[in-house]
Amino acid sequence: MYNLLNGLSVIEASSFVASPTAGLYLAQMGAEVIRVDQIGGGPDFRRWPVTEANDSLYWENLNRAKKSVALDLGSPQGRELLQELVRKTGQFVTNFPAEGFLSYAKLAEGRADLITVRVMGWADGSPALDYTVNNSVGYPMMTGAGPEPVNHVLPAWDLLTGAYAAFAMLAAVQKRATTGEGLEVRIPLSDVAIGTVANLGGIAEVLYTGANRPRLGNAVYGLFGRDFVTADGVRTMIVVVTPRQWANLITALKLENAVAALEAERGVSFAKDDGLRFNHRDALYPLFGAAIAARSHADLAAAFDAGGIVHSAYRTMLDAANDPALVANNPVFGAAANPSGFDYPAAGSFATVPQLDRQAPQPAPRNGANSEEILAERLGLSSGAIAALIDSGTVGRG
């Protein structure tokens, strides 16, 4: 937690990953993020992983440092309360449909300078999820050894969309500061996916070659990079991106003569050309693989570290969670009293600002924990009016 965004308040009405991470990133940088959910929780409130008591470990991590207002969003009165919260606040992040009761036109009726950042599925408003835009742009057909497509497990498109949405919110705030005008920023998962294919040169590549890139398993395209297995059976990823790393890798593996012989035989120099190292991988990978297979991981890791060579062993998520450098001793993590009651290291902002004190990560709120406070403060409702809304089932409290 850092206080870079103090003074910014955002209403979030969302579920799943993309839109909630936008709110999370804003909250972890100091914005007040008020998540408004159906009383009892929205469609993501019990999403797995869950505890034995069915508390979602997913939900309580994606919603840290936010406040929670619970409303009956199926009722006209609950919907009006959410609309009014958005209007009074002026900043809104959502993945609700573009043309429903949370349409920009409806919300801006009472707040001309409203900023809405709307995460969408397909750009035309039809539904899509991370896992369906992913296979529609081709990555599963390029992943793994083949021939079957392999889905990613990390919801990469959701995450990229969430971070981009947080960025877009601040860009829109900056624009409004100069013009006074509100606007809606729509970010469809499908455009993030196909736009990223384009940004990485993928559209250009397939149209230039007229063909799909061949599957490469765990090798990286266009450079020297692959998984290898050490003498003691540790699988490790090694990637070379600079001439110095290449030279140091050859030295660390004592392959000077072998590589020089290969260069002479093929009439090339690998010293400064990623592409040549890739083109001649039929000879290079067996050579390096044999040298790596002859030594222990500890021995190699020390030599690689000394040479600034980028490498890392494959491990499981449980191994990672128990790595002190990554988690227990990492200032990004701290303690927080989670709604589930289960104690574990809680993450704060990815970013570190050396000039500022990092504040402890905050827990996610219980559903409706801040309903009374926010309805009073933001909408000016009296305690009697709020009590009546609670009694009628329009408002929930944590």
Add this chain to the structure above:
Amino acid sequence: MYNLLNGLSVIEASSFVASPTAGLYLAQMGAEVIRVDQIGGGPDFRRWPVTEANDSLYWENLNRAKKSVALDLGSPQGRELLQELVRKTGQFVTNFPAEGFLSYAKLAEGRADLITVRVMGWADGSPALDYTVNNSVGYPMMTGAGPEPVNHVLPAWDLLTGAYAAFAMLAAVQKRATTGEGLEVRIPLSDVAIGTVANLGGIAEVLYTGANRPRLGNAVYGLFGRDFVTADGVRTMIVVVTPRQWANLITALKLENAVAALEAERGVSFAKDDGLRFNHRDALYPLFGAAIAARSHADLAAAFDAGGIVHSAYRTMLDAANDPALVANNPVFGAAANPSGFDYPAAGSFATVPQLDRQAPQPAPRNGANSEEILAERLGLSSGAIAALIDSGTVGRG
């Protein structure tokens, strides 16, 4: 391209994916982003995919809408010019080492309110890349059918880091507007990766269960979602995240009786519980798989679309590039005169702002294309002084 960030100027000294995408996202939202590179190009200037003339289709897409200044960054004079450009500009995005000639302390000597966003590998400054942080946090061990780990092809950590870096730049600018103070925001790939594991509930999950999640192949954890194959051999991903989608999927596949029988047999109701659908996937997937295998993709797609069911067929990147809805007819794409000379649809901002006119995507600059203009305007150098720097090999021009 949108003009949300007009008036913001950023120096970018970077390579590969994460830091350049931060600059790209800022530029596509209207910031002036001046990429400073080694004369002739940095370490990513020839990165694959490349044309037959060795022009990088990767580089020219990750650097659209930027300006380019080329300097000899190996020389003291070239380094001083970059330092001065950063100081005069006040905003800097980089993945150069934290403790070199571009350290925050050095740069802030002449510019106390400097904002630097620094993408790093490991938080301690040691080198890491997308493909090595990925296997260190466990995702490849969860991906695919097993038993071998499967690397992702999409550089997801780089992309997330880049978007988060663009967000962090705007957050820091907003903070500075209130305090007048500069700061450095450090974003290590390793913290983005382990922090994301935490945000998605992964740290909590493995510490709660004491075990790693089993591999699920192309199935999604904790809900009904998997790839299926239609009667005409189309592999399609189907994911259910709402009760309505579940009900409509059953109707579309005419499985009302079969699902009711299974619910009776097992004493459960799948209507509102993602977790139960996941727990009973041993029975549900064969049932749905058989119903899907009996019908054509066109028939099913029409029924699914009518029911708001989230689905999409697997296809290749070439298929995606040739899909008019995704590319040729998508307003995100437009024409741009690329440095490679190859014409293809160029992507603009992922975001769409209905209230504003979208401007055409811009091409990437040639190396050094803007050296003279920027050195004159930003540093106040005379044309004679610039000519001397070009003659001495300190400055390059495109």
